[in-house]
Amino acid sequence: MSLPPDLIGELETQVGPEHVIVEPEQLRVYDCDGLTGWRATPSAVVLPASTGEVQGVLRACSRASVPWVARGAGTGLSGGALPVAEGIVIALTRMDAILEVDLGSQRVVVQPGVTNLDVTRAVEADGFFYAPDPSSQQVCTIGGNVAENSGGAHCLKNGFTVNHVTGLTLVLPDGEAVELGGRSLDADGPDLLGVVVGSEGTLGIVTEITLRVLRTPEAVTTMLAAFHSLDAAGSACSRVISSGITPAAIEMMDRLTIEAAEQAFRPGYPEGAGSVLLVELDGVTAQVEHDARAVEALCRELGAFDVRVAQDAEERRLLWLGRKGAFPAMGRISPDYYVQDGVVPRTRLPEVLRRIEELSAERGLRVGNVFHAGDGNLHPLVLYDAAAGETERAKDLADAILEACLDAGGSLTGEHGIGVDKVCAMPGMFSERDLEVFTRLRAVFDPAGLANPGKVLPTPRLCGEVPGPFRLHPLERMGVAERF
Amino acid sequence: MLRPASLQEASDALAAASTSGRTLRIGETLLTDRLNRVLQHEAGDLTCTVEAGIRLSELRAVLAPHGQRLSLDPPGDPTVGACLAASLSGPLRHRFGGPRDLVLGVTLVLGDGTVANAGGTVVKNVAGYDLGKLVCGSRGTLALIARVSLRLHPVQSAAATLVVETGDAAGVAHALLRSQLQPSALDVLHPGRVLVLFEGVEPAVDAQLAAARALVGGAAGDEDAWAESRERQGAALGRLRFAPRDLRNTLSTLREAIVRPAVGVAYVPNRVGGVPPAGVRRLERGLKAAFDPAGALA
Numbered sequence: 001m002s003l004p005p006d007l008i009g010e011l012e013t014q015v016g017p018e019h020v021i022v023e024p025e026q027l028r029v030y031d032c033d034g035l036t037g038w039r040a041t042p043s044a045v046v047l048p049a050s051t052g053e054v055q056g057v058l059r060a061c062s063r064a065s066v067p068w069v070a071r072g073a074g075t076g077l078s079g080g081a082l083p084v085a086e087g088i089v090i091a092l093t094r095m096d097a098i099l100e101v102d103l104g105s106q107r108v109v110v111q112p113g114v115t116n117l118d119v120t121r122a123v124e125a126d127g128f129f130y131a132p133d134p135s136s137q138q139v140c141t142i143g144g145n146v147a148e149n150s151g152g153a154h155c156l157k158n159g160f161t162v163n164h165v166t167g168l169t170l171v172l173p174d175g176e177a178v179e180l181g182g183r184s185l186d187a188d189g190p191d192l193l194g195v196v197v198g199s200e201g202t203l204g205i206v207t208e209i210t211l212r213v214l215r216t217p218e219a220v221t222t223m224l225a226a227f228h229s230l231d232a233a234g235s236a237c238s239r240v241i242s243s244g245i246t247p248a249a250i251e252m253m254d255r256l257t258i259e260a261a262e263q264a265f266r267p268g269y270p271e272g273a274g275s276v277l278l279v280e281l282d283g284v285t286a287q288v289e290h291d292a293r294a295v296e297a298l299c300r301e302l303g304a305f306d307v308r309v310a311q312d313a314e315e316r317r318l319l320w321l322g323r324k325g326a327f328p329a330m331g332r333i334s335p336d337y338y339v340q341d342g343v344v345p346r347t348r349l350p351e352v353l354r355r356i357e358e359l360s361a362e363r364g365l366r367v368g369n370v371f372h373a374g375d376g377n378l379h380p381l382v383l384y385d386a387a388a389g390e391t392e393r394a395k396d397l398a399d400a401i402l403e404a405c406l407d408a409g410g411s412l413t414g415e416h417g418i419g420v421d422k423v424c425a426m427p428g429m430f431s432e433r434d435l436e437v438f439t440r441l442r443a444v445f446d447p448a449g450l451a452n453p454g455k456v457l458p459t460p461r462l463c464g465e466v467p468g469p470f471r472l473h474p475l476e477r478m479g480v481a482e483r484f
Numbered sequence: 485m486l487r488p489a490s491l492q493e494a495s496d497a498l499a500a501a502s503t504s505g506r507t508l509r510i511g512e513t514l515l516t517d518r519l520n521r522v523l524q525h526e527a528g529d530l531t532c533t534v535e536a537g538i539r540l541s542e543l544r545a546v547l548a549p550h551g552q553r554l555s556l557d558p559p560g561d562p563t564v565g566a567c568l569a570a571s572l573s574g575p576l577r578h579r580f581g582g583p584r585d586l587v588l589g590v591t592l593v594l595g596d597g598t599v600a601n602a603g604g605t606v607v608k609n610v611a612g613y614d615l616g617k618l619v620c621g622s623r624g625t626l627a628l629i630a631r632v633s634l635r636l637h638p639v640q641s642a643a644a645t646l647v648v649e650t651g652d653a654a655g656v657a658h659a660l661l662r663s664q665l666q667p668s669a670l671d672v673l674h675p676g677r678v679l680v681l682f683e684g685v686e687p688a689v690d691a692q693l694a695a696a697r698a699l700v701g702g703a704a705g706d707e708d709a710w711a712e713s714r715e716r717q718g719a720a721l722g723r724l725r726f727a728p729r730d731l732r733n734t735l736s737t738l739r740e741a742i743v744r745p746a747v748g749v750a751y752v753p754n755r756v757g758g759v760p761p762a763g764v765r766r767l768e769r770g771l772k773a774a775f776d777p778a779g780a781l782a
């Protein structure tokens with residue numbers, strides 16, 4: 001695709017010629033993110049090294065009316081970093097410095113290209129950690145985490161990325177840099193920081209982030225409870241939460257994912273398990289001990305036939321091994337798989353899981369379930385074989401699963417974002433009016449529409465004129481049935 | 485004075501004001517006292533959805549029988565909508581966050597009467613822009629907050645307060661924050677006192693209290709100490725922010741204050757001025773024009 005003639009030259013002036021990529025071979029590296037079914041080759045890739053360079057690049061794009069897509073490690077699962085062919089990709093991977101460790105404030109200031117795990121690495125010797133822990137944490141960047149408001153297994157107790165970002169620098173699409181928040185919390189004025197986190201790179205580029213780090217807990221207990229059925233594990237999960245215990249994590253796996261993990265990594269999960277719950281408790285010792293006894297009793301009461309408690313770090317690693325390796329393990333038993341990210345209220349887990357089983361049987365495709373049960377965030381893995389022409393069927397099944405989540409009062413996505421993947425499903429969750437207001441917000445930051453176009457909000461070009469099946473918003477379904 | 489009792493009435497009121505060029509002030513000429521129902525409380529999910537005119541005391545009465553609470557304890561008895569709009573919180577802010585951390589979804593009536601939903605009722609959700617957070621701190625200038633879905637917490641079976649009389653509140657606070665104790669609240673009643681709240685099962689609360697006393701001294705206190713903290717916070721006119729590591733310096737410049745050391749906030753007797761940076765002001769003006777184009781909200 002051709003860019004305006006002078007633009008490449010100007011970008012080279014901004015970041016140095018060696019940091020502007022235009023070779024078709026090299027551009028192809030950037031043509032998709034973790035959602036590999038969607039691809040587009042950008043016209044150029046630029047790798048700025050500072051806030052000032054990002055400003056220069058965005059000013060140049062703004063003058064030339066060229067759209068752009070920010071990119072971190074490209075591990076996103078909703079196509080958020082999918083390039084636009086007539087635009088450029090701005091990769092933040094060179095901005096990977098930890099700028100300041102301020103343990104007196106329990107804050108760390110980083111550039112966006114720093115990986116998630118490196119934040120914890122920078123403070124763990126001092127007894128601190130960065131709480132949000134996406135499974136991709138070894139590679140994914142803080143910039144990507146901020147854009148997606150990423151979660152992880154341990155977000156149940158401590159919250160998501162948005163609860164751990166206290167300040168950031170945002171470069172607006174016209175090149176102006178804005179500082180939001182700081183090291184203290186509770187800024188005056190509308191919570192712009194709260195809306196920028198999770199905005200999927202559509203409001204600007206985040207170039208500096210202040211994160212909260214937490215003190216490592218005194219005690220950690222990890223246990224694995226095996227159940228005969230998925231239903232029983234789902235009930236146990238919602239009972240643990242409603243009993244007043246807040247575990248650090250509750251993860252769940254079904255028979256298919258357990259078997260796949262067992263074949264691939266041999267974590268040694270109890271034989272014959274139809275599902276397992278992995279529960280981690282942390283905090284002060286006396287509380288953790290009490291809660292561990294209570295969780296074990298609840299699980300047994302609800303049908304757990306085996307409960308194992310890790311006695312040391314090695315046993316804990318083994319218990320987590322199956323869960324952490326579940327995605328790659330699925331890759332070994334199926335040529336292709338597609339991950340969904342729907343959320344349901346915890347109390348509706350059992351019925352939604354049953355519905356997924358029905359849908360899977362109806363459509364004749366296997367679905368593995370391995371997910372963040374504690375906050376109702378499902379990750380159904382639809383297994384299919386693209387070579388056998390099953391792609392369409394898999395997509396239909398995945399859509400039907402999302403619909404079941406929305407019907408239960410849930411959400412399209414708990415942590416992977418809308419991106420391009422779920423953009424046409426947005427009208428199933430939000431009314432035309434809601435979406436129009438989202439558009440107003442976006443235009444305040446990006447009036448020219450250059451920031452990650454085609455993501456998050458549906459357009460007729462992408463999704464056709466007919467809005468998707470519309471469901472009542474969960475708020476409207478309750479008692480007051482007003483429709484606007 | 486307008487007192488809408490439904491979303492439709494609120495929308496009509498703001499649409500009419502926008503057309504006629506009138507300006508309404510939420511809490512003065514536009515009241516939400518008739519929008520005060522609990523629409524849903526899903527105890528098993530630890531979530532609820534309320535109309536934003538409900539007062540915290542009313543909500544507390546609904547949740548308490550289920551052993552649950554909204555972990556927001558600002559001074560006085562504001563409405564949920566006011567908590568969001570003014571970003572109000574109390575001692576529990578330390579552990580449980582502010583309104584922005586507890587809101588799951590909202591229904592807004594924008595200045596031009598448009599009704600919009602954002603977020604949802606589930607505890608985890610990243611679909612769409614998080615307008616529920618955006619309106620936190622917006623002081624009713626962008627939209628009337630009509631409904632709010634909230635994350636709740638279980639009320640723990642035991643609680644204990646530690647009161648430390650000290651000439652070195654900063655040292656005490658830092659020692660506690662550096663430890664592995666997990667208090668629910670930690671306030672400095674400047675000058676001279678640090679309050680710490682522990683919640684949990686009894687043996688854990690006892691253990692934490694003992695460990696904290698071994699670390700920083702002090703004696704067991706009670707609910708009155710927290711009532712005093714909230715009262716003094718309520719009487720304060722200004723909210724001052726500081727980087728938590730600057731606690732000692734900050735205290736040395738203040739004669740009296742209620743301070744949340746981990747949050748980096750001090751409630752002080754005098755008003756605190758300050759204009760946001762130019763870029764922030766520009767975004768705020770843009771939002772105002774987008775959500776309340778006719779200026780119907782003061």
Ligand SMILES: Cc1cc2nc3c(=O)[nH]c(=O)nc-3n(C[C@H](O)[C@H](O)[C@H](O)COP(=O)(O)OP(=O)(O)OC[C@H]3O[C@@H](n4cnc5c(N)ncnc54)[C@H](O)[C@@H]3O)c2cc1C
Nearest residue numbers: 072073074075076080135141143144145147151201206415
């Ligand atoms: C195996 C695997 C496991 C995963 N597990 C989890 C999980 O447990 N939890 C979870 O939440 N996610 C998970 N993910 C998804 C993904 O890792 C996260 O969404 C992550 O935050 C993306 O970071 P990234 O650096 O790869 O961003 P990218 O994929 O490069 O970009 C993601 C989005 O962020 C935008 N962006 C990137 N940098 C910036 C910036 N500086 N400023 C503005 N916008 C920016 C991009 O435009 C894009 O919209 C997983 C992915 C994989 C492949």
